[in-house]
Amino acid sequence: MKNAEAVTFGGSGLDRAAELRGDIPALADAMQSSDSRVIILWRGKPLVQGTEDLVLARLPMTHPILAETDEAPVFLGRENGSHVFAHDISGYEPEGLDQESLDAFLDPTEQSHPTLDDDQRFAELRGIMTRLSARDAELAATAKAIRGWHETHGFCSKCGARSEIHMAGWQRICPACGGHHFPRTDPVVIMLITHGNRCLLGRSPGWPEGMYSCLAGFLEPGETMEAAVRREVYEEAGIRVGQVRYLASQPWPFPASLMIGAHGEALDDEINIDPNEIEDAVWVTREEVADAYAGLREGLLPARKGAIAHFLLQNWLADRLE
Incomplete structure (x- = not known):
């Protein structure tokens, strides 16, 4: 992009x-x-x-x-x-x-x-x-x-002693065992999954009524971004994904994630959600997403403005993913 x-x-x-x-x-x-x-x-x-x-x-x-x-x-x-x-x-x-x-x-x-x-x-x-x-x-x-x-992260993960701030706040050092600790950023994949003229949106429990967004999930150790996209979409919605490509990233300080935006092409469209993962998932056409952004579609709130999901969906609507 x-x-x-x-x-x-x-x-x-x-x-x-x-x-x-x-x-x-x-x-x-x-x-x-x-x-x-x-x-x-x-x-x-x-x-x-x-x-x-x-x-x-x-x-x-x-x-x-x-x-x-x-x-x-x-x-x-x-x-x-x-x-x-x-x-x-x-x-x-x-x-x-x-x-x-x-x-x-x-x-x-x-x-x-x-x-x-x-x-x-x-x-x-x-x-x-x-x-x-x-x-x-x-x-x-x-x-x-x-x-x-x-x-x-005020305590050493090696020995449990209280650590001290060093390097102007960008490192903690344990005075007991000498362990060095660095700020943590958790990588998260967030996926614009498409199937023809439709994209896959889901919602988590506790979200505002009607709010839907792109599916997302944390990367696991030893996993590529592409593999994480395929795994998360299948785990949450039962959809198999083929080609995956990187689009954009966003620091997301809630509390400390890096959102890795990707586009994935669905190989099928039969949704089978895992209720332990998400509350609902739906296929939505470009026209329906556009109506939601315009406030014309009841029961479907677009992803929050400022979030990378909103950014990805806007660029999909404008055909600017390339």
Whole structure:
């Protein structure tokens, strides 16, 4: 696909400046610089500002909200010559939290902090991802994924001792056994499966009513992308798949996946779902998908805008998969 990097969270060309991650003096200088900025997360939600023009907030390293942090920041890279870091303040407890909404598939609530401006708040990334610029989306996704890894990998997987942050947040080292641990990214295949003028869509339990998307699943050890596509489609929907080809990829920080978009050609069309895998699967024509995008088809909601499934389906409708 010629426009493969137009997918959300990808293609902004962020300078990650990996050569600075082990340069302690340079990082110390950067943290003291008035030009450096920090991105703040609260329970995985990035701090944003604005109303119509929504932007990822970049605060000075001296901002009083940083009193809520208890770990060193993660270095994300350079932006227009300035260094950008990420901090997490998940220990902060705003008043009147709605725990049910926080646990929802798409949390609609927003939180603030007494030290922030009136138009600054923490918002669920799924809900705002298409309103951010490519650069803001990449920074937010990177910060969310790397901070999420630290939250769940604080102990050494070799000996169980608490590990320590190194390399500006891009490595953890165990002081007990010397084990080195690196950020985890889980590869996931997501498949546009076609049979003539139709594509195969499925839905998982707990999704919003009527929402359907491309089938997807995690790659297994020792498995190629093509084999994973064929296995997952057969396991979930009972459909055999022939030719498979790569289309595009998308970093997906929910919590830390790389979505590998592929096109597969179905060899048959008789659906036999595994209810332990998915709730339903259907064949949908191009015209029906187009109607769903236009809001003209009752009972069929297209994949969420910003997700790679939406991107793949749009390009299929426009005949731009080549």
